[in-house]
Amino acid sequence: MYTEVLNLTKKLIDIPSISPKDLGCQEILIKRLKLLDFNIERMNFKNTNNFWAWRGYGKTITFLGHTDVVPEGDIFSWKTPPFISTISNGILYGRGSVDMKGSIAAMLVAVENFIKNNPNHKGRISFLITSDEESTGKYGTKKVVSILEKRGEKFNYCLIGEPTCENILGDCIKNGRRGSLSVDLTIYGVQGHVAYPNLASNPIHLSAPFLVELSNLSLDKGNNFFDPTIIQISKIFSGNNYTTNMIPGELKVFFNIRFSSLITKKMIINSIKCLLNKYSIRYSISWICHAKPFISLPSTFCNILSNCIYECTHIIPTFKTNGGTSDGRFIFHLSDETAEFGLLNSTIHKVNECVNLIDLLKLKNIYFNILNKLFL
């Protein structure tokens, strides 16, 4: 029953494609897509393998995915070898089983089954697959999308196979993601002797009330899709390891902001600068925006996806934007609707990453039903 999707998932897990390496995963997919008369365009840049494949004309669905995986981590904590797919009690173990070789296999088998039944289907089915989602992403989806954009490519529906479900298959669709802004702040004081604070200026004392207010700063209230924007301080250091009788000259703080689409990077920067000025702090600061937030308001495609999930699982999914960033941030502006739906995320990036075989089959059926509803 689930041999097709299981066999392909196993084959992919058995290739240790630690990001950004692909090591032949994509050639397995390309070979099968060629048999279905897909047009294939390999777009390999530096250390990253990507391909863009399409078949048919008109309204377009793009399946977006990645063949790379994160390293195995603590090898001794794995019950089974991470790069040898192993089944035990109806569960398939192996690195990439849920993130996201299982869903890539489900996409491909769903498309194969659909085309077998409907060789002259309506619409255009396409794949954009990269081997660098887990690493820098520099030469992956971002680069391919920039090339497709120059050609005037547009997509109606983009389906990303990231593992979105939390407790049970079907419980969560992601229709956007928060932005991520990292901040490197240095607060300056004047170095001196702890016994003569009048001759120095202590940056730890200066920063304390500022940091309290920063960590509680309310930047927005969130909405139906986004939680309120949050600031998390990740590192603070000052002073040295050798003396305890010195007032340090400076204090360094690193923090990260996961922000919604209700606010812009510029607005965040202004708020933080205002706060620094409020406390008359001398500082230098640098900002790195890793991702802008995006939101795709649920419409035709999300309704179809939602219905297909319900039909296969009897679960009504919730739309969310939580969690880390995804490659959706690179493609959403070219797509009328972008949605992420895949397997359970409870074991992603952990030791003993695994997928329930029934979930794998259900996911394939959900993807298959989407094609039936869109292009029959």
Ligand SMILES: [Zn+2]
């Ligand atoms: Zn992933």
